[in-house]
Amino acid sequence: MNMNRGSDRPSSGERSERGPGGRGGGRRRRACRLCQEKIDYVDYKDVRMLQAFVPERGKITPRRISGTCAIHQRKLAEAIRRARNIALIPYTTH
Amino acid sequence: MRSYEVMFISAPNVGEDDLRKLTTQLETVVSDLGGKVVKTDNLGRRKLAYPISKFDEGIYSLLNVEGTGKEIAEVERRLRVSDIVLRHLTVRTDEDLRRAAKIKARRRAAPSRQLRPVDNDAERETKTEAVSEGENE
Numbered sequence: 341m342n343m344n345r346g347s348d349r350p351s352s353g354e355r356s357e358r359g360p361g362g363r364g365g366g367r368r369r370r371a372c373r374l375c376q377e378k379i380d381y382v383d384y385k386d387v388r389m390l391q392a393f394v395p396e397r398g399k400i401t402p403r404r405i406s407g408t409c410a411i412h413q414r415k416l417a418e419a420i421r422r423a424r425n426i427a428l429i430p431y432t433t434h
Numbered sequence: 435m436r437s438y439e440v441m442f443i444s445a446p447n448v449g450e451d452d453l454r455k456l457t458t459q460l461e462t463v464v465s466d467l468g469g470k471v472v473k474t475d476n477l478g479r480r481k482l483a484y485p486i487s488k489f490d491e492g493i494y495s496l497l498n499v500e501g502t503g504k505e506i507a508e509v510e511r512r513l514r515v516s517d518i519v520l521r522h523l524t525v526r527t528d529e530d531l532r533r534a535a536k537i538k539a540r541r542r543a544a545p546s547r548q549l550r551p552v553d554n555d556a557e558r559e560t561k562t563e564a565v566s567e568g569e570n571e
Contacts (some may be wrong), residue, residue: 427443430483
């Protein structure tokens with residue numbers, strides 16, 4: 341029975357579930373900060389809030405670091421891009 | 435009806451009169467084309483995050499408009515043509531604000547829902563871990 345299980349595995353596409361870097365066990369899952377603070381509309385004018393997700397270099401913090409949920413990350417990214425365009429936030433710092 | 439938010443930056447060396455003239459001009463454009471100016475706001479001088487046409491500073495103004503979209507086209511055209519405006523940004527806000535209000539209403543209706551998705555996530559994680567362990571054998 342054990343062997344049977346082993347032979348079935350590769351064809352069932354389980355392999356793709358593992359990420360390229362192996363498993364990330366042991367790391368703590370961070371909750372989305374925007375969900376916790378119940379922010380429904382991410383405003384590009386709220387520079388101080390956006391700056392929390394834009395480190396010194398000016399890049400947008402990726403989801404895997406900040407723990408933001410997909411929905412909020414999408415809204416955040418949009419707001420940050422808008423804020424950059426209107427010179428509230430830098431594109432880069434040198 | 436759609437609602438828009440127009441933000442524009444004018445050069446720091448522009449006099450208050452010129453700026454006021456521009457904003458009133460924009461307001462009349464909007465109302466002439468059947469839109470409604472909900473709010474005009476002068477956000478004042480602010481340091482730019484990066485220089486725009488050699489200016490390190492700019493005067494920010496905000497315009498909240500309701501309308502069909504025709505007014506916005508004209509407002510944007512005028513902003514582009516005007517030489518005191520360094521940059522402008524128009525954002526359509528009605529859809530996003532409506533969505534936000536909906537989420538807020540739903541949250542008020544069922545506040546306990548907040549906790550459940552987190553539990554589900556934790557469960558799924560342990561499951562996939564068990565699977566990958568089986569594969570390693």
